[in-house]
Every structure is written in C-alpha cells, then in structure tokens.
Amino acid sequence: MILEHILVLSSFLFCIGIYALITSRNMVRALMCLELLLNAVNINFVTFSDFFDSRQLKGNIFSIFVIAIAAAEAAVGLAIISSIYRNRKSTRINQANLLNK
Template sequence: MFEYIFFLSVYLFSIGIYGLITSRNMIRALMCLELMLNSVNLNFIIFSNIFDDRQLKGDIFSIFVIAIAAAEAAIGLAIVSSIHHNKKSVNINQFNLLNN
C-alpha cells in the first residue's frame, strides 16, 4: 500500500512542477504550487505512519504546512488581484513590475 500512495504523491508533485514551469497564468501557477504542497503533505503522513507509528509528528507537521499554504494562497491572491487591478492582466509574460 505504501508504494501506491508514494507514487500518487510523486505523480501529483510532477504535475505541479510541470504546471508551474509551463504556466503563463499566475493563478494557475499558484494552484500548481498548492498541488505540490499537498503532495508533500501526503508524503509526511505516509512516512509518519510507517516509521513513527505511535507519534504524530508527520501529521502535525502537515497541519503546519497546510496553515502556511493557506496564508500563501491568501497573500498570493491579494498580490494577483493588485496586479490585475493595475495592469488588467494576470499573464506572467506581459508585465514587469520594475518598469513603470
């Protein structure tokens, strides 16, 4: 059972990496980053259940990662909203914030 869940996590992480590299939309890039963080959380829980059965270190650490991911999503969407308000686009290639 461990191998199947591990390969699922690797597959989700690789989809996230591919989407992050090829994405031109900032919202899609944030979603791919969240997918990568969720696959890492899945690995934390798998390895916690296998190697440290009685203690919940991996589960607790994954809860911290979820909280950090929620804060990252809120701040990221606020930044995307601000950029869209100023530039009228969320395409990564269309704007450079250093040139005003």
C-alpha cells in the same frame, strides 16, 4: 495501503505540479500548482509518519503546519495578484513587469 502506491501517487502529483508550474502563464494557475506541490509533500509526511512511527503524530502535525502556511501563501498571493490585475488588467506572468513603467 502499500507504501509504494502512496509514494507513486505523491510523486505523480508532484510531477504534475512541477510541469504545470513551469508551463503556466497565468499567475492564478501558478498558485494552484504550488498548492498541488505542497499537497504532494503533505501526503508524504502523513504516509511516512504512519508507516514508520504510528504512535507519534509528528508527520501529521508537520503537515498541519504546511497547510496553514499554504493558506497564508494563497491569501497573500491572491491579494498580490488582484493588485496586479487592478493595475495591469492582466494576470499573465510574462506581462507583469512592475519595474518597467
């Protein structure tokens, strides 16, 4: 596939993720938007690795590290969100002031 098509797809996913992250009011949706941003970055890593240096797998290996970090981030984030939901009965970002008790 042509490099420009993949970069347009990746930038489209990244823009959707940024827009949804800025406008979301739900914490779970914000975590999903972060995952969308990380996946757009992974598409770029794999594309540039394949396009510029197909013999070495540096971009592929780096994207595996990003996937592992994203999985850890999702696990910790969901644990924090479930704790906030248990205490506040809401997952809305504007209602999660934990310092005001």
